[in-house]
Amino acid sequence: MDDMSEYKEIYAVESAEHLQSMNKALLSLEKDPNDSETINVMFRGAHTLKGMSATMGYTNIKELTHNMENLMDRVRNNELKLESSYIDLLFECLDTLEKMVENPEKSSEFDISIIIAKITEPKAEKTAEVIIKKDPAPLIENTSSIENTSSIENTSDPKPYGSNVFQVSVTLHESCMLKSSRSTVVMRNLSELGEILDTIPPVKDLEDENFDHEFTVIISTKEDAKKLEEAAKKVIEISNVEVKTHIGKRAQIKSQEKTSVNDSNKTSIKSVQSVRVSIERLDSLMNLVGELIINKIRLMQLAKTYKLDALEETLTSLNRLTNDLQDEIIASRMVPIEQIFNRFPRMVRDLAKKEEKDIDIILEGGEIELDRTVLDEIGDPLVHILRNCVDHGIESPHVRKQNGKNIKGMIKLTARREKNNVVIEVSDDGKGMDPQKIRESAVKKGLMSLEEVNKISDIEAINLSFLPGFSTAEKVTDVSGRGVGMDVVRTKIGQMGGSIKLDSIAGKGTTIKLKLPLTVAIIQSLMIKVGTEIYAIPITNVIRDLLIKKEEIKTIKGEEVILMRGEVIPLVRMHKLFDIKCDDHEDLLVVVVERSGNNVGLVVDQVIGQQDVIIKNLDNNMLKGMKGFAGATIMGDGNVALIIDVGTLL
């Protein structure tokens, strides 16, 4: 079935969406098993998925969803109470479905007999009923394509118009333009006489002019055939109208089924105009705009150098256009953050259950939008952070009780927009981090000496958990604590040009704050010069820049520091770091950057200014994996500048 292949992608996307909404529904059913709307959501989800899978020929998925649908139907009809054992079973079903949907071609290899047996078995006396109820009436909303075959029988009931069902075939003139509008006029005229049950091709195709010169309207009416013919012929540019009594419902419509496989919203005539675009295409669009911007900058520099006023004027409008274009493309890549947030309640529930803890998770700001690529990247780090919360953060119920806390632990996940960044905060009301314990652990693991450890502040101590190979978990559990922890998280966030901040109060809880750029492909950067080289520092990391006199530099324990608003800031001389010769200046330019909660001053030669830079990944073998740089960018003059990743640079 070659013509099915193009639907596979849509199938994958849509079924994942359905699974997610079912997961969400199930979670709330666990809290309130009687909420009829949520029960319906589950039912509809299973039903739609069944229809989609049957159309695609994925029998196993169809079977399982069919059984889930039956189960939910019994719940819906109050024949079955949704006890927690059923909830667990349904979760199990969803998990199995998720695996099958991931690779639907291989779904037939899954053994689903056991799980199906579990669904049907517990209330054996009901099985008879289940079989009878094999084909529940399709729902009106979101009727999936496979069900459309039966939609006529189900809708052929509306009786204000009497029982004559006609089939009106209309042929338009060869020269007819705006065929869709023409068909709309015909349908409008016909609908004044009765109720339109269906059209061939489907309404959507009619609207999109996806038909030749002929279309058929199936209508239920109390008028006679002649009236219908007259009504249709009243419209101009019609060469022929043929009215027949409608027979053989299934066969005729079935032939149209293939064209309407992905049309899941047939019932709504006006649908939102949208297309699905693969992320690769958006990526390449973004790349092209990136190149365009580079060239634009180059042109602007040329105009400036050669003082070409006329060119500069034109470039101003070009500048506006490329900016708009860039904004549009960025906007089209944005997806609400709830796409990943939504899977966390389920995850936290499962983990908590395993650990025998009682945890509530609160989500806020799910509507905040983030670049698709950023979203993909932060999924894993967030999973890791949340696992830490469940495993190390929240105490077991009896400990919480002893400490006078609410038995139920709480994890709060919030997202909000701050200027050009999105801030994601994960906080828990667990036991927090004990700086002293971390110090001891660092010494024990040989990461620092006892002497060093005692010098650092509590905040610095807490931030030690970002060091590679650090994990305070006394025993390694399945949930977390494999020691690959937080340093991976930090590296990943850093690579995206974001920053991470950790705050913890022993006994009260921990808060992790991720600051992320809206998009990864283009970031705002501060361009600086060290020696002859230009570097870009992501603006998210930059606190401020300042000019200091040489004598303002103080030394603490052999390290150079400066004071900024009473805060001691260690200085890093970039020349030294990059091994570049430098002249001794009286005045020093310092860019203060934030690095995991601490401020560090970078001594540079020159601050050039703020600029949008397009990240090119360093996937070249020589540079790949090099610490300290998040990538490179091409500047307007064609030169390459490295983008500094503050997190790993120092």
Added chain:
Amino acid sequence: MAGKILLVDDAAFMRLMLKKIIVPTGNEVLEAVDGSDGVAKYKEHRPNLVLLDIIMPSMDGIECLKQIIAHDRNARVIMCSSIGQKTVVNDAIKIGARDFIIKPFDAERVLEAVSKNM
């Protein structure tokens, strides 16, 4: 059956073209130069049929159509559209336009529309 036909179009050239096509049918032809004029002339003369342009200054065809229909629910209005105005045409049909013809006008089509709707 002879009757009154109102042409609403801001372009005199277009009105002239339509007039040349319609006059031989024996119908009386009235003219309006924009949307608001169209509404006024409709109320004054109660034509049997209106040929209504969509894009016009001061009041566009859609607004004009709305006002005519509001005034007379049974008004027979045919929209004059160019290709590429699908959504507007569809809107017009929903509001109550009987049909539409497409520019550049084909005499035969115009006559068909007139005869079917008079």
